[in-house]
Amino acid sequence: MDDSDQNCPLSELALQIAKDELREDEKTRKFALEQMREWIRKNPRIIFCRTDNSFLFRFLRVKKFSIPIAQETLEKYLLLRHAFGHLMFHNLDIKNPVMEELLSLGYLFVAPKRDKNGRRIIIARPGVFDPYKFTNQDMCHIHAITYETLMEDEENQVFGYVHFADGVGFSFPHLTLFTPKEAVRIVKNGERIIPMRHKEVHGINAPAGLKYVIDFGMSLVSEKIRKRVKIYNNLDELHKHIDRSLLPKEYGGEMPMAEMIDLWRKELLKYRDVLLTNDKMSVRLDMYSEAAKEGSVSALKSGCGIGAKKEGVDYVTGSFRQLAVD
Known part of the structure; x- marks a missing residue:
């Protein structure tokens, strides 16, 4: 799913809060979406992931448009869906x-x-x-x-x-x-x-x-x-x-x-x-550590427990400074 050509659905109040609290504007939205989609396309660990605006923006906004952190959180989310799929997500x-x-x-x-x-x-x-x-x-x-x-x-x-x-x-x-x-x-x-x-x-x-x-x-x-x-x-x-x-x-x-x-x-x-369709999202489990696949808190803290299998993925760096998450 990709609705990048659709108009922004936010109200005037939401647009203002997004700008003041999340550093979000039309330019950052467009750039961030492009970066997120390209990263998903090139990430060998991701088999399938939604790429529509609503899905990608939830990670960008919660991380105040720090693209590297949003990317990392999205991947952790996909892995978490596996770790707790039977209990929570499927x-x-x-x-x-x-x-x-x-x-x-x-x-x-x-x-x-x-x-x-x-x-x-x-x-x-x-x-x-x-x-x-x-x-x-x-x-x-x-x-x-x-x-x-x-x-x-x-x-x-x-x-x-x-x-x-x-x-x-x-x-x-x-x-x-x-x-x-x-x-x-x-x-x-x-x-x-x-x-x-x-x-x-x-x-x-x-x-x-x-x-x-x-x-x-x-x-x-x-x-x-x-x-x-x-x-x-x-x-x-x-x-x-x-x-x-x-x-x-x-x-x-x-x-x-x-x-x-x-x-x-x-x-x-x-x-x-939409929620039922989300079950189609998946990652290549053989590229993660056993601890990460089981939902270990420590394993999911940094690098998704990938260990030596990080090759092939570049997280965007330097695009936006990393901000404290609110």
């Missing part, structure tokens, strides 16, 4: 009865309106996830469907995301869904490799008896993300930080949760075929 079908049930329960969905900064609000209610009925694969799949759908929208790529979680009902059995090793790999690789700009994280009703779990989770994310996490004691405190009109009626807003879920379901169905 067969992301919202029509799957289990996915539909989790969506209808309101386990994870996205509010229809954007906040004053243009951001979508991702709403999570982990307590409604029955750990005796559903599996860790079910949990990963609904998260992947949600995030991959959001990333298809270029406005979301620029504005970033706000997360809101309600901890009511979350308990010890939920912790048995993943081993500590799996949790570390998923959280750390997810933050570093999934191209999303997480701007704010808000939580309410955190289980007092599971404080050590929250502390462990916070230790897995970067200092940048930790500073953006806020936990509140009640809805009144939350409303000081999130416009209550954007939240479901059950959390002080205006629109009932069920109505929000129905609207989000329509968005998911719109991108269903």
